[in-house]
Amino acid sequence: MDGVSPDNEAEQSQGRDLGVASSSSASTGLGWRPSQLGFTPYIWSGETSDNSQTLRVVVRKSLLARLTKEIVETYQICNPQFKYSEELNPKRYLTSPSVGVLNDGYDNVNSDLILTVNYVLVNLERNRRYLVKDVLGHGTFGQVAKCWVSDTNSYVAVKIIKNQPAYYQQALVEVSILNTLNKKYDPEDKHHIVRIYDYFVYQRHLCICFELLDTNLYELIKLNHFRGLSLSIVQLFSKQILHGLALLKEAGIIHCDLKPENILLCTSVKPAEVKIIDFGSACMEDRTVYSYIQSRYYRSPEVLLGYQYTTAIDMWSFGCIVAELFLGLPLFPGASEFDLLRRMIEILGGQPPDYVLRDAKNTNKFFKCIGSIQNGENSEISTNGRSSYQALTEDEYEARELKKPSIGKEYFNHMNLEAIVINYPYRKNLPKEDILKENQIRLALIDFLRGLVEFDPAKRWSPFQASRHPFVTGEPFTHPYEPPLETPRVPVVQAVKVDHHPGGGHWFAAGLSPNVPNKSRPSLYSSLHFQMVQYPPANSYGSVGSHGSYNDSVGLGSSYGSYGESNNMFAYYSPVGPSGIHLLGHGSTSMLGNSPDARRRVIQYQPGNGRGISPSAGTFTHLPLGASPSQFTPPSSYTQVSASSPGHYGPTSPARGTSHGSPLGKTSTVSQFNRRKNWGCSGSPQTQDITFSPHWQGQCPDSSIHGEGTAQVLSSSPSYLQSNTDAASWKLRGVGANQKMTCLFMPSSNSNLQSTELGHDNPESCLSLPDPGDWDPNYSDELLLQEDSSDGSCLATEFGRSMNISSTEPFVGFGRFNHASSASPPISIQRQNGPVQAYSNVEMDSSPAHDVQAGYMRSMSKPFHLIPRMLQNSPNRFGLQSVQRFAHGRPTQFSDWNQIKAQAPPSGFGSGGPRSPRNSSFSNSMTWGRRVNPPVSNIPPASCARKDYARID
Amino acid sequence: MDNSTQESRLRSEHSVTYDSPHPIYAMAFSSTPSLASPLQRIAVGSFIEDYNNRVDIISFNADSSSVRHQPSLSFDHPYPPTKLMFQPNAHSSLRKSSSDLLATSGDYLRLWEVRENSVDAISLLNNSKTSEFCAPLTSFDWNDIEPKRIGTSSIDTTCTIWDIEKGVVETQLIAHDKEVYDIAWGEARVFASVSADGSVRIFDLRDKEHSTIIYESPQPDTPLLRLAWNKQDLRYMATILMDSNKIVILDIRSPTMPVAELERHRACVNAIAWAPQSSRHICSAGDDSQALIWELPTVAGPNGIDPISMYSAGSEINQLQWSAAQPDWIAIAFANKMQLLKV
Known part of the structure; x- marks a missing residue:
């Protein structure tokens, strides 16, 4: 036992550092040691006594046990009249309000x-x-x-x-x-x-x-401080989600509410996987009754416009999710439907095809007709003015709707999809070769996204088609993907497919593919590759929308109120007869979500427009439990629907009495099944790091946007838009981008692992966007957790210490994970270099990012960093508060803690922060917090701070 | 040992034994020896399997290393007291000259005034709504910053915070999902508790909606029986698990992962006490009849931590108290004996 050695140099290199004592003890009982008076020096009695110990028979319980665990028995022995009733214990209510009235x-x-x-x-x-x-x-x-x-x-x-x-x-x-x-x-x-x-x-x-599953993808991104996940993770999750979507399509089921919150990690298996949850809004493809579906950010254009929809709407949502996984922020964080559409048009550089606009019931809300509606069937959407429709400007919208549309913050200001993806900051420490590779994958990602967030539902890829994309398969991406023919599925109803857009490949649609190497591609797209649904002009669906039965007040959307709580919508079903539903009235609600970082979706109740629908033949709603959907088809009505006989949607006879998706909105979907627990990040040192990542710390809030380097991007971006006629070929651009990136990153790749995050502490390098490279110095794609590292770095900054936290401890199952670099004191090098700045200075609105930062910085500025708890708490709704509460503002005694923690005492007792012992042990168990691992499983983020007690009085 | 006689003499100088007619469980030092004399009071509670139990007041003279039982100060107590505690700070308005306030827990929380020659029951603090049933208190702790405040822990899963000056409940919290076995104050409004649910939770009276779990026993629902908060360095606490030979040292900044586990007892640990005068020392005692004093090192060796000193008693040690007023003295209780040991 070493004695009191305040500056024990050796401590960091050996054994378990308890973080206890030494220097701080100096202030209290300096050098106090018990003298050997009543006590004698400890002598380890060794094996023999151990043996004798095993022979020891516990005859009776200790008094301690008899007055704790067995106190009731003890008291009953003392007094046979003693009575204790567990039933009388105060109850901890989990439901609020807890007063029973119904x-x-x-x-x-x-x-x-x-x-x-x-x-x-x-x-x-x-x-x-x-x-x-x-x-x-x-x-x-x-x-x-x-x-x-x-x-x-x-x-x-x-x-x-x-x-x-x-x-x-x-x-x-x-x-x-x-x-x-x-x-x-x-x-x-x-x-x-x-x-x-x-x-x-x-x-x-x-x-x-x-x-029971684990955290959802939104929480995961949040844990990452809204910085994107690595491409390999995005790819992994994409593939898995596609598996699910393919199944849904096969079953003819539309999820109708796909979003990151509804995709949960499943960490009980290895490697971790994701699962799609919450089918509370799902419907059969042939019974799409509700028009107000999907969470706004992930709402497809056809749903937004009130057009008929198919499983393709899930593919749109899926595209949004994939983009969000990569970017860390929603691709279309529309603050309103108008804003949503505006963002789609701006980012995708196109607009919904005329055939959709012509028939969609909400078209007038967002578009004005500038041409003949009778314009040919084959009218091509494009930005060149050939469309008969033009999106309303903000002013025009206001004039029509008599209210200003809500416009959210811009995160990717005036950039198209390509620019957003290409210019997204790299993870730091990305070696040069990896940057090349990354760029290739990013190009694949763009191509992938273009096929998903495709305005034309008929051209949007199916799950099967998407799953063959090089981004998913991992094959080298060499040219724009040409999806294989979708195997025609002829389920219950199959209409003849007609391609309304000959020549409209998704590249074209996106305004992207001026130089398609393969000349035949457009035709492929148009004629072969898509399962074209025939949408007769002015068909049923259009009438649905416009014919007031569904939506008199267009502005409110014909929502069925899935998000509203206590919207007075009750659908009464007679289990026996096909009575259908009576919508007694409903509040159409819309979700608010102004900014992605404040994604609590506030529920907004809009005045309910009562409507009485007396559906003719109730169908699907009467599904007996466990029955397969196919059993329930009253094909007649249903076929008609898709065959688009407008009459069916007439005010008097909505053909279908259905209720799917309806009342079961999920405002709190975020929390779905398992917000906390075993998601290894929580509570783990790594998670903490997320919280305190130096990246954020280092940034100065007023980071400015650097002009240089931006120019390049800017100049190129317009060309994307014009790309229909532009000479710049896809390939050329790709190459150009590569070159650019390459040179940009030369410096950083030189600096390599050791210097990594450094750039961030340098104000010059402030990024407006989260830089994935910033939080993981040794970004390794193997597992997700790595996204959460940068452990040491935060500590380093936070405590001004440079400690190698678990720098030598490989995280089991994660491969390399060297924190050494992150722990090294900030030495900014590379980001100073002009070229590097270039990429970080992508033209974009910096303010949102700063908001985010500011948020973090605030929390970081708190003196008391119960780091581990912070982390744990982050996934937890209550956590942060309670930690902070506990941490701050405490008057007397604890101020001592605060100081100590904030100041990084030299060593020993006083030294704050997680020390190596814990880290090392964590690192060993760091496999996603799987349950099998006791240390981690013990770290319930939840457990850390939750509403686990209640006041009684 | 080269000189056994000398050693025995030393030992006798540095240890004092009090023999009680009853088995002893609860035990407490008074907070300050009176200024007039070096006498310090020690309260000792019996463990008798009968409704009628006893609390004896012993006066301890550290100078002469002697104890004296004061029969006039003994009083009856229903059920074996689960904890005894003298009022921590003497300068409270509640304290009258030459008298000490003593609190006891059992079926209810009781306050007693220990005078020169008598003990008066001051109050019985009962929060139960029914007279027929009773949820025993497993422990309590007296807030030494806010001496009017006592927190009790009960098997009814709650902790109750009393304002003993007013005799009213300040708040009652459903602290755990199972029985609460011990409670300890960290500061005026912050306390922690341990429970049969296996968790250590920290509560802040300023936010009664939340608690913070800083440790959970590795096997779910392994009860945690005792909790000791290091008053010299509030970052650290110690707890013991039922039927375990381990003392778990926690750093509240790193929840869930103990900073150390002290595993040199050879049977279950029954009591723990941090040194009042040092943030690095803790004493523990257990069914292996040993009391061990540990010094928490800055770095633990690969083989764990050894205590720095030990004392072997005649039988299982049930209780351990470290005198705050005279930090050189530790009291242990085993069988019918209370023994004071100088350190």
């Missing part, structure tokens, strides 16, 4: 079952008990509880639906769809769709039991 007191005013810790949900039929341990989230549909199943010794997520007919019915649809997907289409659980385990009714609540 359903004999079991439900609160919102018709939610009032849950307490250890409440038991019982499936009486199977005699299975679900012990409620926590609430994972809640929404309009009800609540999601984390439950313990002792039979299986495992946790599950149970969705407890509100005790109201509409929610109940809608949940049955979800059950039916998931059952079908699970059992019929994916019996082996290979398609990345959440598994449904069980469902039952308890206390008049439908309870649906799902596998």
